[in-house]
Amino acid sequence: MIGVRWRKVLRDLTHLRSRTILVVASIAIGVVAVGTTTGARSALDRSLADAYRLAQSSSFAVYTAEPFDPELVEPIRRIRGVEVAEGRRTVSVRIRTGETWRDLQLTAIPDWEDQHVDALLPHVGAWPPDRGELLLERSTGTLADLPVGSGARIELPDGREEEIRIAGLAWEPGASPAYYFGRLSGYVTFETLADLGFDERFQEVRVRAADAAAIGPVTIRALADAVRLRLERAGHPVTFILQPPAGSHPAQELLDAVFVILGGLGALSLVVSGFLVANTIGVVLTQQTRQIGVMKAVGAARGAVALLYLGLVAAYALLALAIAIPAAMLLGFLLSGFVASLVNLDAPGLTLEPAALLLMLGVGLLVPLAAGIVPVVRGTGVTVQAALRYTGVAETYGHGLLDRLVAALRGLPRPALLALRNTFRRKGRLLLTLAALAFGSAVAMTLFSVRDGLRREMTETFSYFAFNVRVDLARPVRSEAAIAAVERVPGVTAVEGWQYGSALRLRPDGSESGTLPIFGLPAEVRTVRPRVEQGRWLLPDEGRALVATTNLLRDEPDLRIGDQVRLKIRGRTADWTLVGLIRSPTMEPTLYMSDRSLGEMTGALGRTSMVAIQAQLPPGGTDADLAVAARAALEEAGIDVTGTSTLGDIAKTVGTLFDTLILIITAMAFLLGIVGALGLAGTMTMNVVERSREIGILRAVGAGDRAIIQVVLAEGLAIGFLAWAVGALLAIPLAMLLAGAIGEALLQRPLPASPSVLGFALWLGVVLFLATVGSLLPAWRASRLPVREILAYE
């Protein structure tokens, strides 16, 4: 049988139901926030690791200008340091979805059952696909409506159309999801590819270096060069080498940014929760002042009473955990499933992550006890005499500077004056309430500011793209011919032929950089608007001048404006002067030089393989229409097109990243709003309950319902406004911190964040609304209590 005193604890728990609910909810909020975010994080980490393991990612892929015989892969496998090498063939076709055509990368896989690099896994439907059938990458569904089991028309580079059946979905765990590059991916057998008019030769080789994670990018690069040499000696010029960062999944960067947000939010929610708990427990103790006095009068030592109330807090904490653990499990499941779907990972199941469980138990018990210890120690320190004299009407007022300041306020309506004085009377309570609300407000306003920052970043990034459509040509053609063909399309205001290639930097210390894409642009380019951040843009008729995106400095930190940069392009080496750095429009570090400079190096002088088109669209016209017209015009002129991309496609690529983050942030701000409402309503209820006796006195001296409601409401609004103001001040540095961290994770540079005026205004509205709702209910309840009952209230 448990002692009578513990029975009191249990009874208080069930008897003071609304208080119990409030405290439990306050604790649960923090625990759920922490549990959900850590749970989702560890589940996603595992999903990502699983995907990375399944992916068997290549260390690099080497693409040739023309197809080569499969036998050539064997000698590549024998190169020292090569662990696995597999040949593949990827062709660009178009597929019809509804009324529009979309580009589709069709990859033929030689051996479906025995893959060792860049693995493709079965997901839904056929495996492997039959002749005349196609499997789509599963994330393609986010971009295009192509149901499994249906037939689809594809258009081949020479203009022929063929029917193909979508036999299922496959998952390429190491690939970026479709929307990342706005590109659909499909997979066929070599048999099917032959039926479509291609032969069974390879055009790329994917290689994994032995011990890839350990040997570092420079060694891998050297290995890639050996593979390139081997292919070129066999008469197959290499057009491109793709060497992704070794050792991590491509989704890692986005997930890191998401984790930064989630971690920050979890921690901040915990702080808010701590303040709410401290406040509510403080009120519970104040309300029990007399009972504490009585227990001491009948022989309870202070320690025993304190232990009793800490027991009460522990009971609250256990109740909160009982609710929070399953809730966090479920929310973590939903959140990780959502994020996994965004980055094409397998959704983690409904699991209880040990890390999350441990953290929840620790946080769920420690935070309430820590938050409760001050009010408990203080509350139980009351002397019997003071406790019994305690009437529920505060006895100290008018001492502090604040009190006198507030007292000096005159000319306000009487209820407002009383409310203001009430607000400032319990300074400890006011501080706790304010802290909780201000923190919540700060987080919400931080989120708004970061969201604005992301939006602004997105707009500025897009301002780089001044073309509507970009057309990739099957092979380089004379620039004038291509431009002349496209210029005939109605509405076109500018056409430019770009050169495209790749370069390696030969560093002063003799090492080589990774592969860098390089654009050769015409003098006075119009189809892109580079934003110069340092130095200047290219000048017409300038010799060997070079511009780079700022994110190149991440890999090549020694570069300065004016430096000579030695580049190896197509096997030839020359020096360029770095004249400027521009804002990076994509995540990939990129180089720019004049089309003439690049043409001289690649031997494609005067020819182009990429046409950028800017147009004034007719009313109702779309970029997609323009793409169709441009392709038709080029093909009419005998120029083969491998693909077109519209600004919309590109925007989607870049935008999805930002949109994902913005979506998560908005959802979090919304959740926080609910938490804030709960906290404020709870605090207001507590404050009113605590002063029931005073309200009774007010009523006894003739205050009507309206007057009482006004007093309480005005107090709520005063607290709400103060919390907003303090929160706004806090939000400014917080937003800079969070934006900085997100920027580092996502863009490798801090994201600028300035206060979101709209967000701040919006949040003021939300806070005042919450304050009204949170105080109206208790005010109404207080106005309902009969005077006699209030005065007898304990």
Next chain:
Amino acid sequence: MSEEARPAIIELTDVVKEYRTDAGPFRALDGVSLRIDAGELVAIVGRSGSGKSTLLNIVTAIDRATSGSVVVAGTELGGLAERQTPRWRGTTVGVIFQFFQLLPTLTILENVILPMDFAGRGSARERRERALGLLESVGLADQAGKLPLSTSGGQQQRAAIARALANDPPLLVADEPTGNLDSATAEAVFSLFRELAASGKTVVMVTHDSELANRTERAIRMVDGRVVDDGRGGSATA
């Protein structure tokens, strides 16, 4: 009966109590000397603000005297550390309040058990049996399972008396125990005190009810923190 035959249970010598207030020190007790013997039933009377509650608080170690000596049940309270007072009080004094002050979430029975719980007295079963016996003796056995707020004021006060007796203290102290009761109920509570005194307990009660005060064997009158009259209750004034 000679006074020497009974040992003193309360002995106050030159007790002064000053409160610090915004308007400077306020002397609530001004040199009180007093001796109360075991088994006495004593009433303390006086106007509101005359220092009656202050006096009781000092006797029960709820508050401390500013100067002077306070010896209760053989203990010099000035030498008692703050930490030791609840324990001491739990076993030495039973305190009874005007507003009963039963814990609202515990039943009448559990309220009576509580002091034994804090004093760590006996087994759970012994506590329960003793509490039931005490409730029986105050005529509340049938209310044991009820929550205080569902019983009448008189019943609550009798429960509070049972609680005060829980640890079998030699001294009972009551501050206006009948102030909130109608006269019939007040009468019942008073007879209970009489019986307790007859059975050897010392009972000190503050009361406004001069009729009750007249029926005690001794009434102490206070004015402005001083004892102005210490007479033999009924016999002194009748």
